[in-house]
Amino acid sequence: MTTPEDSVPIRDAPPEERSEEPTHALRRRLRGVARILLGLLALALTVRGFVIFAEVFEEQHGQRTAPLCGTAEAKPGALCTARESGRVTKQWTEPHDTSTVFKLTVAREKAPAGSYTVDAAFYREVQPGTVLDLKVLRGKVFELGYQGRSQQLHDGLWPPLIAQGVLIGAGLVLLFTAPFPNDAAAMRGDFLSGGLGAAVMTVCATFFLILILWPPNVTLAIGVALWLIAAGTGYDHIRLTSPARRRRRTSGPRSPS
Structure with missing residues (x-):
């Protein structure tokens, strides 16, 4: 017969801790998908802006260089x-x-x-x-x-110029946001000012290129080069001033535990 003194109290087993790794992994996947979608949307807006730019330039180029219909210089179908x-x-x-x-x-x-x-x-x-x-x-x-x-006549020139500037500027904002989704709220001023600056510079550069009227291939190459410079410069600025980078610099390397 077992007496109370002989009995050993059984402690309740501690609750099993739920691993948070699956949750973190899911969040990382969702952030990765969001970055891809933002990047694709940024490229789509940018491409559409360049299409409008090409259409405006082709129209202006044709107005100055296309021969008169019915003359010997006008080739069939041209x-x-x-x-x-x-x-x-x-x-x-x-x-x-x-x-x-x-x-x-x-x-x-x-x-x-x-x-x-x-x-x-x-x-x-x-x-x-x-x-x-x-x-x-x-x-x-x-x-x-x-x-x-x-x-x-230049009545219809400014609306497409402004439209392509807005599209390219919005594309740059999304392109800047995609690598830094966690800092988007803190850096929205940088994103918006960068996009607005890109839109204004795009309109001015397009108008300047239309006035000069270089060959279409040269003009398009210049436009793409200017966009790449603006995107690279803006990305470097945001990367260097992002809150995440500042946190990493101030925290320093972690000591081994």
Whole structure:
């Protein structure tokens, strides 16, 4: 017979500690997937921006270099400019900050009427009923002419330039964010300022390249090189100033336990 003194109390076994390794591994995988998705989205936005840049440059290049349709220089199937007659149907001015914008509405022979911005000298030369010579590329009027005076039109130039700048700037923001997802909140100012700077510089550089009008391949290569420089410089800056890097530098090497 066992007495109470002979009995040995049995201690409850300690609860098994759950390993946190699977949770950490899942988080690492999710962060890796997020980085890949951000990188792909950044590249997609950037590529779309460069496509718009190429389209704008091709249009401007064609306006200056494409031969007149129906001439010996115009090869079958190649890009050429057409000539039309148009008639001024309306004139008006619009105040813009400290200047005045001069506008014309011109009726076309083969397309609906369009409104165009012209300079003050050309505006004063014409009046409602004046017949103008129109230069057209791919259905779009890019030059008005009257008695030897020509007026280049840039009404539709700025929207695509701004659009491609915004796309490329947003692409750089996501590209900067992808390697540093844990620091995104702390460095959002750096990301946004870098993207805004890239967007402004993209618009300015594109406008400058359009004015110079080098060969298309050379211009595209310059655009890609400038983007690579901006991306590399921005990445180095963010990498060197990221909170994670500062934490590593201040903590120093861990002593072996």
